[in-house]
Amino acid sequence: MGLARYIAIRALAIIPTVLILYTLVFIVLRVLPGNPVLAAIGTKNIPEEQLKELMKELGLDKPLYQQYFEYLYNFIRGDMGQSMIIRGRSIAGDIADKLPATIELSVWSIIFSLLIGIGLGYLGARAHSRVVKTAVRLTGSILFVIFIPALGLSLQLIFSKYLGLLPIGGRLSSVGLLKPITGLYTIDALIELKPLVFIDALQHLLLPAFTLGLVISGPYIRLTMNNIEEILESKIIEAYRARGVREEKIFRHAFRHVLIPITTYTGLQFSLLMGGAVLTETTYNWPGIGTYLVDKVMYRDYTAIQAVVIIFAVIVGLTSLIVDILYALIDPRVRY
Amino acid sequence: MRELFKSNVAGKASRALLNASRIILSNKYILAGFIIVLVFVLMAILADFIAPYSPIEIVGPVLQPPSQKYLMGTDNLGRDVFSRTIYGSRVVLLTTAIAIALSGAIGTLLGLISGYIGGALDRVFSFIMDSIYAFPSLILAIALSVALGPSPINAAIAIAVVYIPTYFRMVRGQVLSIKNEPYIEIARALGIPSTRIVTRHILPHVGRTLMVVFSMNSADAILTEAALSFIGLTVQPPQPDWGFDLYKGRGFILTGYWWMMVFPGFCITLLAVGFALMSEGVSTVISGRKR
Numbered sequence: 001m002g003l004a005r006y007i008a009i010r011a012l013a014i015i016p017t018v019l020i021l022y023t024l025v026f027i028v029l030r031v032l033p034g035n036p037v038l039a040a041i042g043t044k045n046i047p048e049e050q051l052k053e054l055m056k057e058l059g060l061d062k063p064l065y066q067q068y069f070e071y072l073y074n075f076i077r078g079d080m081g082q083s084m085i086i087r088g089r090s091i092a093g094d095i096a097d098k099l100p101a102t103i104e105l106s107v108w109s110i111i112f113s114l115l116i117g118i119g120l121g122y123l124g125a126r127a128h129s130r131v132v133k134t135a136v137r138l139t140g141s142i143l144f145v146i147f148i149p150a151l152g153l154s155l156q157l158i159f160s161k162y163l164g165l166l167p168i169g170g171r172l173s174s175v176g177l178l179k180p181i182t183g184l185y186t187i188d189a190l191i192e193l194k195p196l197v198f199i200d201a202l203q204h205l206l207l208p209a210f211t212l213g214l215v216i217s218g219p220y221i222r223l224t225m226n227n228i229e230e231i232l233e234s235k236i237i238e239a240y241r242a243r244g245v246r247e248e249k250i251f252r253h254a255f256r257h258v259l260i261p262i263t264t265y266t267g268l269q270f271s272l273l274m275g276g277a278v279l280t281e282t283t284y285n286w287p288g289i290g291t292y293l294v295d296k297v298m299y300r301d302y303t304a305i306q307a308v309v310i311i312f313a314v315i316v317g318l319t320s321l322i323v324d325i326l327y328a329l330i331d332p333r334v335r336y
Numbered sequence: 337m338r339e340l341f342k343s344n345v346a347g348k349a350s351r352a353l354l355n356a357s358r359i360i361l362s363n364k365y366i367l368a369g370f371i372i373v374l375v376f377v378l379m380a381i382l383a384d385f386i387a388p389y390s391p392i393e394i395v396g397p398v399l400q401p402p403s404q405k406y407l408m409g410t411d412n413l414g415r416d417v418f419s420r421t422i423y424g425s426r427v428v429l430l431t432t433a434i435a436i437a438l439s440g441a442i443g444t445l446l447g448l449i450s451g452y453i454g455g456a457l458d459r460v461f462s463f464i465m466d467s468i469y470a471f472p473s474l475i476l477a478i479a480l481s482v483a484l485g486p487s488p489i490n491a492a493i494a495i496a497v498v499y500i501p502t503y504f505r506m507v508r509g510q511v512l513s514i515k516n517e518p519y520i521e522i523a524r525a526l527g528i529p530s531t532r533i534v535t536r537h538i539l540p541h542v543g544r545t546l547m548v549v550f551s552m553n554s555a556d557a558i559l560t561e562a563a564l565s566f567i568g569l570t571v572q573p574p575q576p577d578w579g580f581d582l583y584k585g586r587g588f589i590l591t592g593y594w595w596m597m598v599f600p601g602f603c604i605t606l607l608a609v610g611f612a613l614m615s616e617g618v619s620t621v622i623s624g625r626k627r
Binding site: 282 | 467471472473474478479480482483555556566579589594601602604605609612613616
């Protein structure tokens with residue numbers, strides 16, 4: 001009963017959050033003054049009738065409350081409407097094409113940030129000298145405020161332009177190398193047993209994932225360091241020491257206590273990761289929904305922007321659900 | 337009478353200044369961060385005197401590497417990158433300052449009301465704020481900026497909306513912890529109007545919390561502003577702007593004209609680091625006090 005009930009309750013709890021966000025996005029993009037069609041066309045000099053026709057075609061002529069519910073209903077069915085710029089282009093299809101790229105980038109970035117963050121944090125906690133400790137702690141807060149495009153472009157300059165080691169952007173050297181199955185190219189390459197393509201995909205991933213991973217690793221450094229230090233001062237560890245347990249083993253015990261705050265934090269920082277993904281993708285021409293969003297922003301394609309932003313809301317809701325479940329699995333005390 | 341009032345104001349101001357300088361000097365992180373930020377603020381104010389050329393006029397051949405004549409080189413249109421970088425500080429600082437002032441004021445006001453009144457209103461406010469808070473701040477800021485139209489003031493409003501929940505949550509929490517103190521209850525029993533209780537007896541205690549939130553929030557706000565600039569949602573060309581100049585410089589990496597992007601990118605990061613150092617200092621000072 002326990003766990004299943006807990007998951008069910010949590011799953012229901014994300015619905016109001018996503019609804020509030022949907023409402024917010026709707027208000028922002030539809031209710032605020034300004035005619036989206038005019039903004040998209042970029043001129044005010046079109047005949048009244050033609051404008052009306054366009055509005056009708058996009059369903060913008062109906063009363064707002066009707067638009068609100070219709071859009072919601074269609075969205076749940078997986079229909080996100082059509083692009084305002086490229087007529088007849090299904091937005092849901094576009095997003096489905098781009099989403100795997102963003103997921104792949106995010107997953108690898110989290111892996112990088114955990115490796116960097118936990119590694120440095122662990123070093124900082126074990127260090128005896130104050131200087132090292134301070135340096136690690138400071139690194140944590142500075143990494144966090146690096147402007148992603150600035151870092152990304154610098155890395156491109158060094159590794160792509162001058163050293164020529166890594167590609168400057170994109171996901172693969174040539175599109176025809178893979179037939180997407182999952183859309184995650186590193187996994188697709190393994191499934192199709194193409195080791196060279198796998199390496200190629202990895203090379204394209206390396207810089208973007210490292211950039212995003214490095215920037216979001218800051219909080220992990222501090223979290224790991226503070227938690228290990230705190231635990232090392234606790235009675236439990238004192239008891240271990242008194243029994244003559246080796247230092248190595250003590251550290252391993254202390255380390256386990258870091259997992260819970262790290263899991264919680266990974267969920268919390270997911271919204272940060274998404275914002276970072278938008279910038280990283282734009283910097284590296286990574287064809288995910290971040291680049292898609294920025295493209296649509298430049299063309300003022302309102303219907304597409306609205307869909308992407310709501311998709312982000314759904315992703316945030318789902319991740320918080322996943323984290324809650326993980327949390328319950330790691331820490332048996334968490335139950336409703 | 338007027339004299340007395342004047343000296344009182346002067347006294348208050350000088351005491352505040354003294355207090356501020358004591359805080360700044362008390363911690364080396366705060367000091368380092370403050371110096372970095374101060375340099376940029378001076379750069380923005382004195383841009384007319386420091387910059388050798390106009391930021392928007394063509395002053396020489398295109399794509400010149402850094403030299404004595406053009407300290408940071410020239411861009412693809414032949415404009416001086418150094419002058420553009422100096423003037424670019426204005427947009428970032430002004431937009432962020434307006435954004436922080438707006439979100440601080442609105443967030444604090446709503447937090448005070450919500451925390452003090454409580455009940456259903458508080459629950460509704462908190463729920464909405466929590467939802468906004470959970471949402472990726474950059475993406476929400478992008479959506480708002482798009483809806484409002486690209487301009488620095490609209491970007492400031494968009495950033496402000498995104499950070500209102502941060503102030504709201506902290507202030508509300510603080511109000512909840514003070515609200516049931518005996519002296520507030522006495523004030524209420526004495527029949528002092530709620531607005532006076534809130535402004536005179538609760539608001540002053542929120543000040544320190546606000547400072548912490550402000551210091552943590554400002555680096556983030558700078559980065560959000562830069563990001564909005566990067567995708568062209570603040571000033572329009574040919575106005576100088578770090579974020580957008582960086583975006584344009586992006587296209588010249590493979591050809592090796594690195595100076596177009598390195599300088600604005602470096603400035604954005606350094607300014608954010610300045611604020612981050614200040615925040616680091618403020619949090620050590622406060623946690624040190626607690627111990």
